[in-house]
Amino acid sequence: MxxxxxxxxxxxxxxxxxxxxxxxxxxxxxxxxxxxxxxxxxxxxxxxxxxxxxxxxxxxxxxxxxxxxxxxxxxxxxxxxxxxxxxxxxxxxxxxxxxxxxxxxxxxxxxxxxxxxxLQPWERSSAWLALEKILNGGLLGKVRWAEVQLLLPGPAPAGGITAAAGWPAFSMLLGAVRLPPTALAARLTPSPEPGGAPGDSAAAFQVHFSGADGFVHLLSGSHAARTRLAAAGEKGRVDLDGGILRLDINGVPPETILMRDSLSDAADQPERLAGELRDFSLEIEKKLPPGSGLRNARYCVKLLKNAYYSVAVKSAAVPL
Structure with a gap:
């Protein structure tokens, strides 16, 4: 094409x-x-x-x-x-x-x-695929808690770190909890002035689900790009920290697995973008279901919009 x-x-x-x-x-x-x-x-x-x-x-x-x-x-x-x-x-x-x-x-x-x-290239990393296999297999049971930390090197991106990194972080959280979010509380640092453009270098969010809680932390100025995702249910816990996956399941000895890549690596790898473009072509050719390329998009947009609203009204939690 x-x-x-x-x-x-x-x-x-x-x-x-x-x-x-x-x-x-x-x-x-x-x-x-x-x-x-x-x-x-x-x-x-x-x-x-x-x-x-x-x-x-x-x-x-x-x-x-x-x-x-x-x-x-x-x-x-x-x-x-x-x-x-x-x-x-x-x-x-x-x-x-x-x-x-x-x-x-x-x-x-x-x-x-x-x-x-x-484009959600992190979903093509071996780290994400391993995490999906754990979640799809029900090894954790029903996920009750999840946390995403996304660290970026260098100064805060133009428009703030929430605008730059909020979508992928929220999408990862939604992929772990697998429930619709019901409310959100947000804190941006520095907090935008009323009517001013955001320029946050750090951000923290608590996302409420029916039966689960989620947390997202974003930070610029880190020494290196790093993404960490942890989730826990009644049967066990998983922690994907960079390229190291730790799995602790009830009745099974804890495991530590070194992955080939990490969630942070995916955005800079041409083969991940190529994979996204190929699936895009398959959807155009009707070989994938309509909407396949908009995974979690509706909720990611809602969470982004209400993150700024939560900060503006200084609300403990904004219903979604």
Missing amino acids: RGAIIGLSGNAEKLLAPAFLTAGHEAACLCGDLLELEQAGRLFPRAAAYEDSETMFSKEGRLDFALVRCAPERRFKAALRALENRLHVICETPFCFSSSDLEELRGLASKNGLVLAA
């Missing part, structure tokens, strides 16, 4: 070209700022380059899909314009911060017979 890449920042140089090649797609055009286009042009010499998406959409007539990976606050508009131009869309997360925006995208995709999908 012929695709447009909207947004070329971050690790685009080592990630996009091998991922597109592995997935069997052509990057027909690129959209980004001038410096990004100059750098990416070396990797995609045959791709047309545009500094704005409106010009790209008006001039490019033979595109199948758009990969949206621009700044989080610009992704909703970019995805909407791509869908309006009859393109399938796959987005880095988060690509919207309200349920109404998500439903607008989903409604337009459905109306035009298009696929809308979210």
